Amino acid sequence: MTTATADQVFRFGGFTLDLAKGTLRGINEPLFLRPKAYALLSHLARNMxxxxxxxxxxxxxxxxxxxxxxxxxxxxxxxxxVLGEDMVRTVSKRGYMLAAEAEAAPEISSQPIVAVVRFRNESGDPADEAMVDGFAEG
Known part of the structure; x- marks a missing residue:
């Protein structure tokens, strides 16, 4: 992720706001706001x-x-x-504040890489079955 892109992605309270893509996501699904509400959330996120x-x-x-x-x-x-009642705090006679803590974006290199490969015993020899299972679990 480049710095310019990283500056346009905000993670807070389990939500991801990506200004470059114009998207808002919850943990497992996209969330939708009308354009003015999205613009308001974007400005609050920039001023977290x-x-x-x-x-x-x-x-x-x-x-x-x-x-x-x-x-x-x-x-x-x-x-x-959309986000929950406690995500935007009203500060009486002053304004509004995004009430979440910014979450650091995980570095891609720090994430484990997992490959799932299904092994099949092609030899037909039942003695090889333990080795195939070991590869699949290891």
Whole structure:
């Protein structure tokens, strides 16, 4: 993974947000947000660990468009519905914060490599069966 790509992938609370691909995944499945909710989550992820003011979020998600705070509230509600109630924290009179800890992406070289190969006793000799089983289990 290149540095530019790594900077665009956020892992938190069992979720993976990949900004380069425009995807959000749970542990076993893709998750879907409407475009504005996705943009809001993306900005919160880029600013993980920081309370992001409502005005900043509105400027980023709805640039040059006047919307009420209700639009922001609806997008936060949608994110909470998909990720869970406790993933986006409301900080009264200040803004919102992604309440998860960033998880480090595992290095590919640190992951075990497993090859599963089915062995078959071609010789027909029952004495060779133990060796075939040993390869399959080892």
């Amino acid at each position: 660990g920081r309370v992001v003011p409502k005005s900043e979020l509105m400027d980023v998600v709805w640039p040059g468009v006047y919307v009420t705070e209700d639009s922001l509230t609806q997008s936060v509600r949608e994110i909470r519905k």
